[in-house]
Structures are given as structure tokens and as C-alpha cells.
Amino acid sequence: MRELIVDSFAGGGGASTGIELATGRSVDIAINHDEVAIEMHKTNHPNTKHYIEDIWEVDPLEATQGKPVA
Secondary structure (H helix, E strand, C coil), X not given: CCCECEECCCCCCHHHHHHHXXXXXXXXXXXXXXXXXXXXXXXXXXXXXXXXXXXXXXXXXXXXXXXXXX
């Protein structure tokens, strides 16, 4: 089973771009409480599942659907 890649403090997408360049894979899940940051991240990473929430409020089992995280 392929492990998921999660960006828990997603801003505009710079870290996610770095992760993508390093791993050759897009980030699967991005989380940030700021709607503007997530909208920018969505623009830069349209295939990522986005959560506009505080990271402490996201249920990790629900977000990952029980899949392992890298």
C-alpha cells in the first residue's frame, strides 16, 4: 500500500513543491486553518485534498481513511 504524504502546515505550497521535487510525488493531503493559504495551495496543487481547519481539529483516521502516512 502506498503511504500518503501530508503537509500539515500548508501555506501557498512551497513546502509541498519541495516535497514533490524530492519524492517525485504530489502531496496527498494539505491542512491549514487559513482559507487564503489553502486557496493558494489549491491553485498550486490542484490534485491534493485540502482541509481548511486547525490541524488539531482534523481527524487523522478520517483524513487518511486509515492509510499509512510517510
